[in-house]
């Protein structure tokens with residue numbers, strides 16, 4: 001099963017400030033919707049609640065340590081490995097890791113690909129994406145745009 005971290009990451013590694021969105025890039029939203037539709041998305045409980053609704057036409061798995069947490073239209077897992085096991089029940093779907101910071105870090109050892117929108121800003125924010133080192137990851141595509149680039153990475157030593 002492909003396990004792909006999908007994130008919009010500022011040049012300083014910041015992905016969020018905890019509450020408000022840091023940027024508004026409609027083409028990035030459209031691309032996120034296009035690639036994740038029909039597939040599986042794993043979110044941390046905080047990111048799911050920040051989005052505030054269940055994204056349609058996708059299998060959504062929310063990771064929480066709270067045994068009593070639930071929400072309409074989503075599956076619940078209590079560890080990243082439990083979430084990946086659930087996702088593996090539909091291996092034909094790509095399993096996208098949709099964040100946030102804690103979930104990217106927890107899923108890091110299991111990732112087969114990165115799908116990163118590099119946003120050319122340096123905002124302040126506590127939520128960050130793990131360091132993408134060239135030793136670990138090789139950039140295989142880059143599509144430059146005004147203020148952001150769509151990029152994809154594969155493991156350097158698969």
Ligand SMILES: NC(=O)c1ccc[n+]([C@@H]2O[C@H](COP(=O)([O-])OP(=O)(O)OC[C@H]3O[C@@H](n4cnc5c(N)ncnc54)[C@H](OP(=O)(O)O)[C@@H]3O)[C@@H](O)[C@H]2O)c1
Nearest residue numbers: 007008015016018044045046047064065099100101102103
């Ligand atoms: N730029 C982007 O592409 C992007 C994408 C997504 C999110 N974000 C940003 O990221 C920020 C949120 O990230 P975050 O790190 O604060 O929160 P998060 O990763 O979305 O969610 C954290 C929550 O997930 C659960 N969790 C984390 N690790 C777990 C584990 N190993 N086992 C079981 N449950 C686990 C816990 O839920 P409980 O507390 O319920 O136990 C924890 O509080 C926001 O600022 C958001 O805007 C940015």
